[in-house]
Amino acid sequence: MSSAFACLRRPSKRRRDAPDHALPSSKQPLMAVPDASAASSWASAATTGADGASSSSSSSSASSSPSASARTVHFFVRATDSKTIAMHAARDDTIGAVLDHLSASGYGRDLRLIYGGRQLASETTLAALRLPPDSTLHLAARLRSTQHPEAWQLGSYIAAAAAAAESEDATTAASACSLDELVKEFILCAHRAKNHGRSRPDAQTDPRATGDLASEYLDIFLQAGAAIALVRLYLSKSSFCRSYADRAIRCFVATDPSALPPDVLQVTTPVLLEFCRLLSGAVGKKDLLYRACRSSLASVLCSRSWLPPPMDSPAGLIDQVLPFAGEIMEVILDGLASVSMIVSPLDLEEFSNFFKMLCKEAHIWIGNDGLMPKNMYDRESEHDETWIWRLHTMSADMLKRVDECLKRLEMDLSLSSESIGVMEGQTIWAARSHILTVLTQLDSISMIYEDVAHNLRLVLFAHKAPLNALVRCSKRNEHLYWLTKHKNLLCFEARRNLVFMMLPEGKDDFGELHEMLIDRSHLLDESFEYITQAKQNELRGGLFMEFKNEEATGPGVLREWFCLVCQALFSPKQVLFSPCPEDKRRFYLNETSAVDPLHLKYFTFAGRIIGLALMHRVQVGVVLDRTLFLHLAGRSITLEDIAVADPVKYASCKKILEMDAAEIDNLYLTFSRGDHQLGSQRIIDLCPGGQDISVNIWNRDQYIDLLVKNTFVDSISDQLNHFTKGFSDILVNPLRRKEFFEFLDLEDLDKLLGGSNNTINVQDWRSHTQYNGYKEKDRQIIWFWKVVERMPIEQQRQLLFFWTSVKYLPSDGFGGLSSKLYIYKSDSTNRLPSSQTCFYRLCLPPYASFNLMETQLQKISQEHVSCSFGTW
Missing domain, CATH: 3.30.2410.10 (Hect, E3 ligase catalytic domain)
Structure with a gap:
């Protein structure tokens, strides 16, 4: 039996975690037992207060004969300072005698003892109480200082039931059978208290007011000794007792939604921390219950919106959490260092949750100062004093180990291309995509520490080949947007996979597909009705279509429909898009589209069609002009960007930039331009009072910038917005549209949408x-x-x-x-x-x-x- 295990075992049926007070019988004078010099081996766990700090206590060595033991009651008193006092007294001693003894020992005057949520009468004898072995009584100066009597009663009962089960015969253990139901009932009490707290006057202005009530209940669970009692029962030699304790403790694990209401989940951090601390030393890091508690702790910390009382100090919380984050980090890194490089998805999720929380707190810690320069955390004397330095040390070690892993992958890459097939190779690399999750967390950390950011860039640059293989074969992952910063390191196939992750996968079940029945003779009109009237989620589920009076169905028919619709939609006859003069497959928005009263709805339709074509991976033979691409990407348009869409205007502007002052003056240009629509001509000011402002050599750059912006953005802003809205409707997350185009160059979008225009081989x-x-x-x-x-x-x-x-x-x-x-x-x-x-x-x-x-x-x-x- 290890010392960690022994520390939670009950020695000689009495706890040795606190000052030991002998209460003589009424036939003998009261006398204090002198303190022993040695503290018990598990005093720090048993005397843990509400603030999570441990207080040591001495114990006396008292011995008794079997006959004396039968006449003696052993119990514990939880003092107001959160210390636990071990006591033994005669069965016919009264509560009043116990209080007198405690008062004489310096614990105050006008004391009260609470058990089961009620005050004990001073004339009651210990024998009449029939206390279960090792019961815990709570010391209070006044009854009203003990709030939430229901929680106290239930928490004490859970602790007593667990202690009783430990002492019963291993084959019966009747006291343990309902432990999980008792814990669930306690959690429901906290849930009801939280809901009741919403009616408090301060709940409307301070959301923490309701959280405090639930937190107070869970703190009572700890103070009543329920957590310690359950862990001690879990350490029992009896498999029955262990299973009962396991079920009871798992009621606080977030993976059991039937036992843990979401509104209580966010304030379970102190309880989970206590279970993790107790189990960590007692059963080891590989124990399934310990791992479940640690994983739940990571999940709760990652999802919480504020620190639960009494952990209002971020530093205090993180100091307690950091060792557990370090544990799971080592598990992940050991997996990467193994021959198979296999990492459990559950371990990976736990790792991510811990480090998301740590990064969030680190950003709060550094404030708006941006990256921490290297000279700040190079001071060796500070490394062990603040959690922010320890996090830096962990990050540096993580990056070093990932670098070694990528080196191995680079060697494997050359071997895999020679010895295995393409599909098998993709499967192997897809199984290693968890390395990207580790890199994702390193990227988050790189936004805190200057040297981590610099070293991460060096590592990615040095291992471009395995990085591309991982991204190219990675399955859907919504956390890889950070790779836009390193787009120049990624090949087209890798960037293509990243943008496909941002598009819906669609459904294979026909019941989930948006069905269409199209008449070829009314192809565009009927397609317009089906697509524009559909809800976003219906389109994201996929399409199923048929042509009227034709039996053919399936993906081939859908590919044909896409090509035919795009051919009709981008035809100059529709006046929606104009082909570029030198590239008839490339289109930009036509500013005269208003001749069609439905043109804005058709632009929404066009945006949806383009998004759906990308989603279904159909090359429709149509590509977008750079000006339209830049607008979708949320970038500004410059003179160089209009060269293909309007080569005449581009050449004129370039010539103006080359003229001298006299030549520009002779042009008599003003900050305005002519516009021809529906047979009429009008003058548009490029800026307020533009017709009265002459263009000269000093302001010609500004004139050209305004001319480009007005022609390719302002004059068609409504059309652009509707087209953009239609495209965004298809994305999994419409708010990620800019990130979608951040991964792509125009040439990439040409390949995805237009396909190859080269001669067929x-x-x-x-x-x-x-x-x-x-x-x-x-x-x-x-x-x-x-x-x-x-x-x-x-x-x-x-x-x-x-x-x-x-x-x-x-x-x-x-x-x-x-x-x-x-x-x-x-x-x-x-x-x-x-x-x-x-x-x-x-x-x-x-x-x-x-x-x-x-x-x-x-x-x-x-x-x-x-x-x-x-x-x-």
């Missing part, structure tokens, strides 16, 4: 195609690829679209598609080829000649044919 096409009924060397297959190679690029796209509903390939070519392509052999030799676009299947008849093969493929690669579906 037929060899890549062939290498990603498999056959059913044919073999690769069959003459029909040889003819097929020969016909495809002879097609112009647009015809190849139409054939690919007919086959897969994909017209524009992902940036990484056919390898970026969700599946291989398939050519199936059909029975008929005369029919046209057909397709199942959902499964990327082309059903190709075994044509008898090359010419017939070419003729039939030419027919299906026409635009009006490839926009509908063949049949089997």
